[in-house]
Amino acid sequence: MRIALFATCLADTMFPAAAKATVLLLERLGHEVVFPEAQTCCGQMHINTGYQKEALPLVRRYVRTFEPYDVIVAPSGSCTGSIRHQHKTVANAAGDKGLAAGAEEVAGRTYELSELLVDVLKVEDVGAYYPHRVTYHPTCHSLRMLRVGDRPLRLLRRVRGLDLVELPAAEQCCGFGGTFAVKNADTSTAMLADKMRHVLDTGADVCTAGDTSCLMHIGGGLSRLRTGVTTVHLAEILASTEKA
Structure with missing residues (x-):
């Protein structure tokens, strides 16, 4: 195709x-x-x-x-x-x-x-290999506008070596929201704090999502706290292989 x-x-x-x-x-x-x-x-x-x-x-x-x-x-x-x-x-x-x-x-x-x-494309097993403990954040637009549902999770579950852990309160917004984070900084920061706490509660090494915007927001917060948890786009995990 x-x-x-x-x-x-x-x-x-x-x-x-x-x-x-x-x-x-x-x-x-x-x-x-x-x-x-x-x-x-x-x-x-x-x-x-x-x-x-x-x-x-x-x-x-x-x-x-x-x-x-x-x-x-x-x-x-x-x-x-x-x-x-x-x-x-x-x-x-x-x-x-x-x-x-x-x-x-x-x-x-x-x-x-x-x-x-x-x-x-009717595929869930894309031949990926990613040996990490991973949690998934369903971004607001993908969850509420596109209604992608469990499609990303179905793909992640078929990745070899990946330990997928459920994110508590996953459906809660991370607080980015584009210009929302600029215009409502205090509210955005509070929402981010909740999201980071839930990510850390999973014990995951990596937080993934389908939007770099949300990952930028979450990743920035986790980095400032020196948590050691990284953020990686879903595409990067699915593209990863054992040979790489």
Whole structure:
């Protein structure tokens, strides 16, 4: 299968390992991955802070860039959620019915990584090996907007050498929420403290998730406390093999 990668801004600028791991994993499974160079931001940050007019060119660019591809994958539940649930709304608000139709059509072919693997490619055992004690944080957008359910957990359970431990109060937000963490720093910090306590209670070496944004928030807190617990994107775990 030929799959287009939407890398996302955060992966491109700060966490390229997540995007590279997505490519490595899909190519190992026998698929061709292409990177449309015209891609930019999906516009989620603009939309969530009320700048729908400014987001419109980004929605238009996403549709134009990825329209030629039958399958698009993003290593981000947050960005995938925006594409699937906000792009059409932004286009309609601007009165551009043609763009709205295009946005809906392209969004229907855009998948978060675990969705692509389990629902489209019909695979749960991806041949990964990762000998660590791991806990999984289900990010808000993947949990509530995309409803990925237990797909990431099903993938993690098939990773050889991995000891998967349940995260207490897993469905609670980590407190990042994009600009929420900036505008409501005290509340965000309190939510992060709860999340870190639950992660540490598991005794895990690694906390994983499908969004680098949440991992950045959680990982930053764990690092400042010198806990020794690291954060690793789901794609990096699934791309890991015994030979690596």
